Amino acid sequence: MKLNNLNDLLIHELKDIYSAEHQITKALPKMMKAASSDKLRAAFQEHLQVTEQQIKRLDKVFDIMGKKAEAEHCKAMEGIIKEADSMMSERADASVMDAALIASAQRVEHYEIAAYGTVCTYAKQLNMSDVLDLLVTTLEEEKATDQKLTSIAEGSINLKAEH
Amino acid sequence: MKLNNLNDLLIHELKDIYSAEHQITKALPKMMKAASSDKLRAAFQEHLQVTEQQIKRLDKVFDIMGKKAEAEHCKAMEGIIKEADSMMSERADASVMDAALIASAQRVEHYEIAAYGTVCTYAKQLNMSDVLDLLVTTLEEEKATDQKLTSIAEGSINLKAEH
Numbered sequence: 001m002k003l004n005n006l007n008d009l010l011i012h013e014l015k016d017i018y019s020a021e022h023q024i025t026k027a028l029p030k031m032m033k034a035a036s037s038d039k040l041r042a043a044f045q046e047h048l049q050v051t052e053q054q055i056k057r058l059d060k061v062f063d064i065m066g067k068k069a070e071a072e073h074c075k076a077m078e079g080i081i082k083e084a085d086s087m088m089s090e091r092a093d094a095s096v097m098d099a100a101l102i103a104s105a106q107r108v109e110h111y112e113i114a115a116y117g118t119v120c121t122y123a124k125q126l127n128m129s130d131v132l133d134l135l136v137t138t139l140e141e142e143k144a145t146d147q148k149l150t151s152i153a154e155g156s157i158n159l160k161a162e163h
Numbered sequence: 164m165k166l167n168n169l170n171d172l173l174i175h176e177l178k179d180i181y182s183a184e185h186q187i188t189k190a191l192p193k194m195m196k197a198a199s200s201d202k203l204r205a206a207f208q209e210h211l212q213v214t215e216q217q218i219k220r221l222d223k224v225f226d227i228m229g230k231k232a233e234a235e236h237c238k239a240m241e242g243i244i245k246e247a248d249s250m251m252s253e254r255a256d257a258s259v260m261d262a263a264l265i266a267s268a269q270r271v272e273h274y275e276i277a278a279y280g281t282v283c284t285y286a287k288q289l290n291m292s293d294v295l296d297l298l299v300t301t302l303e304e305e306k307a308t309d310q311k312l313t314s315i316a317e318g319s320i321n322l323k324a325e326h
Contacts, residue, residue, distance in 0.1 A: 003255035006324040009262055012253075016246070075249065076270060079242015083179070086238065090175075092166035099172055103281040107239060107274060114273035114309075118266045121313070125321045146277075150284070158288045161169040 010122040011067055014058065017115050019071035021055050024108060027081045031101055036094035039152055040101065047105075047145055054138045061131050080107050095160035102153045109146040116142060173285040174230055177221065180278050182234035184218050187271060190244045194264055199257035202315055203264065210268075210308055217301045224294050243270050258323035265316045272309040279305060 003009050028048040035041045062069035084104035092100060116139040123132040166172050191211040198204045225232035247267035255263060279302040286295040 001254075003253055003259045003263070005256065005259060005326055006262065006321060009255075009259050009266075009324065012263075013266060074246065076239075076243040076246040079245065080239040080274075082242065083237065083239040090166055091164075092172075093168065096166045096168060096172050099169060099285075100166070100175075103172075103176060103278075106281060107277045110273035110277035111243075111270060114270045115266075117313075118269060121316060121321060122262075125317075125325060150280075153284060154288075158169060158284060161172065162288060163168055 006122050006126060010119060010126065011065065012072070013115065013119050013122070014061060014065075015070055015072035016074045016076075017112075017119065018055070018058050018062075018069060019074040020077035020111065020115065021051055021058065022071060023074065023077045023081055024051050025055070027084060027108070030088065031084065031105065034088045035098055035101055037098045037152075037157055040098050040157065043145075043148060043152060044105070050141055050145070054141065057134045057138055061134050064128075064130050064134075076111060077108070080104075080111055083107070093161070095157060098157045099153060099161045102149050102157065106146055106149050109142050109149065112142045113139065113146065169285050169289060173282060173289065174228065175235070176278065176282050176285070177224060177228075178233055178235035179237045179239075180275075180282065181218070181221050181225075181232060182237040183240035183274065183278065184214055184221065185234060186237065186240045186244055187214050188218070190247060190271070193251065194247065194268065197251045198261055198264055200261045200315075200320055203261050203320065206308075206311060206315060207264075207268070213304055213308070217304065220297045220301055224297050227291075227293050227297075239274060240271070243267075243274055246270070256324070258320060261320045262316060262324045265312050265320065269309055269312050272305050272312065275305045276302065276309065 003012060028044050032041050032044045059069045087100050087104055116135055120132060120135045120139055123135055166175060191207050195204050195207045222232045250263050250267055279298055283295060283298045283302055286298055
């Protein structure tokens with residue numbers, strides 16, 4: 001199907017994000033298992049619940065646009081998660097692994113910040129205020145998660161990993 | 164090799180970024196060819212030059228740390244570029260393709276913002292001020308590129324792609 005206009009591209013991007021979110025729900029439990037810090041494990045657990053809500057929000061977006069909610073496999077998220085898997089298979093001290101897990105998770109978050117930032121811009125351009133409200137809510141959540149991970153890293157884990 | 168401390172992890176992450184930057188220098192010329200907007204093509208051209216400088220800056224970082232500059236294949240950037248390649252193979256109106264190229268490029272930028280953000284945090288924790296200065300310079304360039312792409316999208320391309 002040819003992409004004729006910004007609306008077509010918005011749907012294309014939403015299918016990519018829908019795939020990315022589903023991939024994240026499968027990756028997070030593995031990252032929880034690999035984490036040693038209780039605080040980090042709790043942050044991943046919380047982000048899993050947030051991600052499930054974000055998927056429901058995407059269902060609503062597809063519904064508003066009169067489209068079936070469907071995923072188009074996101075190769076980028078596949079690569080980001082493959083890299084996280086490689087990291088988890090490395091031998092590392094517990095606190096170093098925690099720092100590495102945060103580094104992986106922040107790459108995931110930044111992919112989502114870029115992707116949701118893009119679709120927010122399209123929805124705004126297309127005057128789709130209901131869609132925009134839903135997507136902005138998720139974008140803000142992703143930014144908050146990224147900041148939370150930074151504060152966990154800087155507040156304790158990187159210090160423990162130093163020596 | 165076991166990752167025993169934050170210094171080991173910093174080197175590990177730098178090798179990942181070194182690979183990512185080299186992959187980007189190969190992807191940008193393809194994105195330039197696929198772009199129709201002169202402004203966008205010029206932005207990609209400029210970013211290619213900036214990326215080459217960033218690689219030289221990484222060479223300096225490895226040198227300061229007494230390590231050989233080497234890449235460890237970045238699977239995440241491979242995935243992000245694979246997705247950009249898929250997008251470039253789609254049939255799309257010229258302005259819609261330009262918007263899609265910006266979306267792909269911003270995913271690349273955000274990967275780098277996350278990755279350089281991480282290594283800056285480690286260098287700061289390890290009191291490596293010379294390394295930190297070099298990495299912060301690049302981090303700020305990546306953020307500026309991301310903002311420039313947003314302003315090109317919002318200033319002209321998304322409007323052209325609307326209908």
